[in-house]
Amino acid sequence: MSEQEPASRIRVLDPATINQIAAGEVIERPASVVKELVENAIDAGAGSVTIELTSIRDSIATIRVTDDGCGMSDADARLAFVPHATSKISTISDLHRIHTLGFRGEALATIAAVSRVTLVTKSVGSGLVAGTRIVVEGGRVRETSGTGCPDGTSILVEDLFFNTPARKKFQKSKNTELAHIHDICEGICLSHPEIAFRLVHNGSEHLITDSTGRPLDAIARLYGSTVAAELVPVELILPFIEVRGFVSRPSLSRKDRARMLVSVNQRYITSAGINDAIKAGYGTLLPKDRFPVAFISLIIDTGLVDVNVHPTKKQIRLSQEKEIFEAVRDAVREALFSHDLIPSIEVPGPVERLATDPPHAAPSGYPVSDNRQPGMVAESTHAGTITTDQRLRQTELPLTPRPTAVISSLLPRMEVIGEFGGIYILARTPDGELLIIDQHAAHERILYEQVSGPSGAVRPSQELISPVVLHRTPKEAAIIRDLLPALAKEGFVLEEFGGDSFLVRAVPVILGRVEESPVIDEIISDLVSEEASQAVSNRERIVRIVACRGAIKAGTVCSREQCQRIVDQLRMTQNPFTCPHGRPTLIRFTRHELDARFLRV
Structure with missing residues (x-):
């Protein structure tokens, strides 16, 4: 059968x-x-x-x-x-x-x-x-x-x-x-x-919008005139792409990407890559955990766009992705730096009792000590002045000069009139505005731009009198081994010392005289603990941390000459508005804002 x-x-x-x-x-x-x-x-x-x-x-x-x-x-x-x-x-x-x-x-x-x-x-x-x-x-x-x-x-x-x-x-x-x-x-x-x-x-x-054809009108209807007023226009036209839209000043940011809206050829999409390009355009204007408000419209040759990727069509595939990323990043960057980015202070209601105001922390995160006396520029002790002078002069490397017109358009000339609490520098502008500068954030920005020059250059080192031994966990040691080439280019001389230990023989000149083992250990710990990101290279992470650690600290009382040196060098930087981590370096009071506080207007 x-x-x-x-x-x-x-x-x-x-x-x-x-x-x-x-x-x-x-x-x-x-x-x-x-x-x-x-x-x-x-x-x-x-x-x-x-x-x-x-x-x-x-x-x-x-x-x-x-x-x-x-x-x-x-x-x-x-x-x-x-x-x-x-x-x-x-x-x-x-x-x-x-x-x-x-x-x-x-x-x-x-x-x-x-x-x-x-x-x-x-x-x-x-x-x-x-x-x-x-x-x-x-x-x-x-x-x-x-x-x-x-x-x-x-x-x-x-x-x-x-x-x-x-x-x-x-x-x-x-x-x-x-x-x-x-x-x-x-x-x-x-x-x-x-x-x-x-x-x-x-x-x-x-929800209701009008058919005006003006994107800013739609933004104002959806999110309010306050948000619309904080936006700057973006426009960049290249042979293969048109980038248009609006992005927020650094003073308006969010803890998530929910207000980063992108359209490609008038199709609303979600794109992590384009969002990353928008954030990259801010550089160090925003902290890494903050995101801008952005409404970006891209017009791209349809031959470069594949919308038939996902059934919902909310995700697309782009050819020439690198060029598109760079175009969006550059468009955002140019838009931001063509507008005034110095934050002003909103005028609150009348202050009834000054004595009840709680103490505030510095923008950099350093606490303000209650026992410091406010006042004009203090005369430091001789030893303190020498130490601060050495700190400033050791890090006073030449900046890449920019045209005078560009300098003037970013930041006005400033005359130092005082300091407060060993944290803030008080300065006035020719227009009669009062600027309050965070001395640590400002010095950090100066150092960052001094050491973030051509990527191929090797930064000068200074040998430690006594090499410092660092003992790390196996996981941390693996991260440090990956960072060794980048560390060497930035002036750190490290060598493996058996097991998961490393010997530090030299550090970048920009850090000044650093001999204490805990300080060096903290610098390396910062590098190990800072989360790596595709948008931020190892070199960029190192440069940011070196600039932060090398800058004068909160609580260092500077003389008038030292304060003036800081603000003059800040004017020479490419981005004087924020420290490398995105915190503001300065805020502004206009005469009108001060008069309003004192009920003169």
Whole structure:
């Protein structure tokens, strides 16, 4: 008897199952529905788009998107729910020159596969009184009829995920889903300032923009005029890319990237690489754990952009990624340094009792001692003056000079009039403004630019009288071994000393005379503990730490001459506004602000 061949275990899935699987890739949550429908409205040439939401029992119940775009004929409306039916591409070559937000013909089909959808549409210029109404439930057409309606399209989505209980169960609370919808709508609104958008929830308007075509107007409507006032315009046009938008002054930053919004060819996307380029444009203007507010629009040759990477189309792939990164970074950098970045102090209400004001910490993080006496420039002891002079002169290396016009545009001339608490230098400008300079942060900036010259150069070293032995953990020792070549170029002479120990024979001249073992140990510990980043090289980390450790410390009382030397050298730096870690070096009081504090105005 012949053996019977076993039945095939591989089956072709039925269309309904296929559509539900596809929908799971494209439609993750209510915000996905909003995104797909709004993008379809934009592709239809809409001048205004309204998103209406209702919620019941802590979940989104209905989503309706209405537009005044071109609408659809009866024949097109019937095809709109067929998978992979689209008016936007016809051949595979069209994928390389996509100018629309949608192109796969999946949006309506996938939404309808997991919900109940009602489409009402009428083609602009058709001359017909009635449009088309189609009701689809779980991918099956339940009703097709004529109906009276205005030109354009309205799509109502109800009972999302009614036939996929597992997906429905994992939906978040109403407020969480609303937050995701807000994020999507904000990104799309800023990518299309020429379109008027309205977002309504349970009859209450949550978001509204006008179709002015001016991005700054949309920003002000979404985030307020205070945020808009803190932004500087960005514009850079190159043969392969146009970079436009707005970025915040360093005084306005966040602890997350939530306000870094990017569009490519008017498509709102998420891109860690472009976000990194924006942050890199700030250099040391921001601390590493702070992020700017940024709204950047890139126009790139469609041949350099692949949007067919992810089902949601929120992620894209760029060719010439390095050149695009550099263009965005340079555009942000040029925008920032062409504007006044000295922070001013907001004028608060009247000060009722000065004695009750709590003590403040210095911006650099050093505490202010309560027993220091405020006043004008103090006369230091002879020994103290010599020590400070040595500290300043040892680190007084020549800076790369900049044109006088550039110096004047970044920072005015300053005349030192006093110091406060061994931490702050008080200076006045020719315009009568009072500047308060953090002497440690300012000196740190000076040293940073002195030692961050050409990367190929080897920094001068000074030998220690007695070499210092460092004992590290195996993990720390491995990090130090990786850093040895970079440390050597910056003036550190270290050699392995058996096991996980190292012998330090010399340190950079910029540090001055450093002989104490704890000080050297702290410098190396800083390097080991500071988290490495792709955007910051090992050399950059070393230079920042050396500059910080080499700068005069808070509590060092400087003479008038020493203070003047610091502020004069600060003016010569490329970026006098922040220390290498992004903290401000100086703040400004105008005469008007001081008069307001004393109720003179």
